[in-house]
Amino acid sequence: MAGSRSSTRLMGAYILFFVPFLALGTATSQVPFLMWSSERLPPLASPAAGHITSYEQLSAYLTSAFSSGSHTVLLFLQDKLSKDDFTVFGGAFGNKQDSAFKNLEAAIQSSSSSVTLPALEWTGSFDVAALLQEKLGVSPLLVDADTLSHLSIKTSVSNLLLINLPYCSSLQKSCKEVLHENDEIIGNALSLMKAKKVPYTAIYTGLRPSRVISELPVSDQSVGRTLQQTAVPDVKPPIIFNGSGGPCIMLWAQNLSVRLSQNSPWTDLAQETPSLSGSFCDGSTSQLVLTYLSGFNLSFVLRQRFYSVSARNWSILDTVELKYKNLSASYTANRSIYTPAEYSFHCQSVTNFGDALLFPKITDQNSSEWSLNFIDFQIQGFGLSNSTDFSYASDCASFFTPAIWMGLLTVLLMLLILVYGLHMIMQVNTMDRFDDPKGPTISVPQTE
Template sequence: MAASLWPNQATFIAVLCIFSSTRALASHVPLLIWSSDSLPPVAPPAAGHITSSSELSAFLSSALSSGTHTVLLFLQDKLSQDDFTRYGGVFGNKEDSAFKNIEAALQSHSVVFPALEWTGSSAVPALLAEKLGVSPALVAPETFPDLQMDSSVNNLFLINMPYCGQDKPCRETLKENDETVGQVLKTLEDKKVAYTALFTGVQPSRVIAELSLSGTPVGRSLLQTPAPPAVPPPIMYNVSGNPCIMLWAQNLNVSFTETEIWTDLAQQTPTLTGSFCNASNSVLVLTYTGGITLSFFMSQRFYPVSARAWFTLDRVLLQQNAVTVSFSSRLVSAPAEYSYHCQSVSSFRDALLTPINTTTTWKVNLIDFQIQGFSLNNGTNFSYASDCAGFFTPGIWMGLLTSLLMLWIFVYGLHMILQLNTMDRFDDPKGPCISVPQTE
């Protein structure tokens, strides 16, 4: 049975208006869920109720309990209830609504949580990954039509979308996001793929302050387990629907000044325009806001000595506006069927990246870096990682040498003890003295 909480667009946004006008906690975001098949029924929440993470977990367990599922998560940089009331079609012209496709998708088989407890940017992706047993794959909207999905296994696709910026009106940005949602849904309908879609925000776009009822603390507070740190999904480039290049890093730090003012590109969503791959070469081009582009050039060769193919990260290109600096990285290599992982890939400390122009002040520091440009045969997961840290680390060498020194001292001492001999005759001071006759 379909779980349609609000049967029409006007009622849906009107309910969001009621929730916006109530005094609620500041940290919450709306969550919209719809499906091409059906969803379990949910009772309409009371006004002012904030859905907890445990309530959402219970609903997802019921919705994704049986069979395989293809789940789409449309994750906007920011989203609040006020965005639907301001840019929707209730208080203005309905034809000018910025959420036409989303409102149409909610007409049947939908569930809306107007206020979901917000505990961090990775809460919803991590919860879906736990329920489906797969990691979320970051997919660019322009490459989604070419993506080939295996309906026999669970799939979780993450599509990031921007929020209002300074260079474009907010309504226009939200309309473009809504058109992206419509194009992705049309692609799935054309391929006749059953899906479940979710639309929410990384964080609230507006904060509603909650007035304190008392200036003094009331009762006791319980200790809470801290939320897990945000883990962004890997960046994936697809060709004809097949995964071709994957990259993940905890931090993609770049600096353009001598004072080392760092910019972490991992906190932004890049475009992959200009990337390509084939059997022998792969190029991953990450373009960010502010005219910053980070490119990774990889090649694959067969080496007769080792009787296997190896891939090498030949160079890393950092570009800002019209200025480009190239970093050589011949030491970054791994077997072609493996991925490469290193805790730190930098251009200034234990450098694996060497700038071709030695006078440049630009620096790159990649933390917990993993990349694979070939042989991505297992879908959305990295292959076995070849780590840059060798087995015999300095600590292991120190331990081995110390152990060998102690063993040598022990063996030498034991050898000296075994060489001791007992005297076969002793002088008796109480007996007669030994006399030796002298002859002339």
């Protein structure tokens, strides 16, 4: 039972050691940083997956770790090291017995405390030996296994022992063989420190990353689905006229298309930037005048009136006037475009033909010849309250559309059929007398 708990603890430690490396994708200019000690280290929260520890964060942690007392630090500095070396050669995806870091894993699992930084920011000026020299106040001493066995270590002062480890740059040996030999050097050095009974702190990291993949900035990469996504068009701002007290008229439309004859092309005035000269507003009337460089002049006159029946003020689009050079045409909404004064008016289509909301004035000959078509039209002439956003919109679409009427009539017809069927079933009665085949037949006397 004890052996089972021990193996479970060992497997858990192994998983905790490798999970940070597996959780991260390949990143640019990062080296792993492993630190463990025979004594207690200051606590450090495990970094979240994808977090890159900065050089300044590492410096702050080492300051807290070596701020007081004397310390003996073993720095295993490999020429190159990346987290992919652990996933590829550490047996994370295969047989754990085939790992090239057996001694390293055992040392971390048996240590009093450890710190694992899977992704430490690396730059060309990165020098962990110089950083440790600054924190410990001693110069690094380059040693190997033989030198370390004969070295007398004084625990009363701080010591920085540097052990350089090669990387797989030789053609005679594979990367796994080189990392396995480095792991043997780490295991022998730690065994010597235990034999000398010297408390120590060990660090294993790389002088530079072994794998660097150039990555584009996130802003330069296409994110998400590119085949099906559509670019969101820029939404143009509404036209706002500011009176003496702030914004008082606001208009927005996807298209403000006009046509002077049946054979002439449509002109979309919404694509042009108008001048608002001539616009004005007061407590009862708001007039928005749009003058375009193409020669068109479009004006909207809204009036505010109080109706005692509803006991509230209503905004009514009284007149729409279109001018082109010396010609003009006026249209009235005939009270079809109205809304509470504090609301805005919105309609998907405002035209003077077909299902028209604008009707030409009898006195204007051009009104019947010219065509207006406003798409996704919204206007507000009162109750803006110094805001640059439309108020709640009262839409021109009626509640009972033809589709709704068709649905209601269909439901009503089916309900009538159901009621009639139930009525017929309830009227069915059984006979009060039946023929008995074994007895006398029922005779019904007939009277002449």
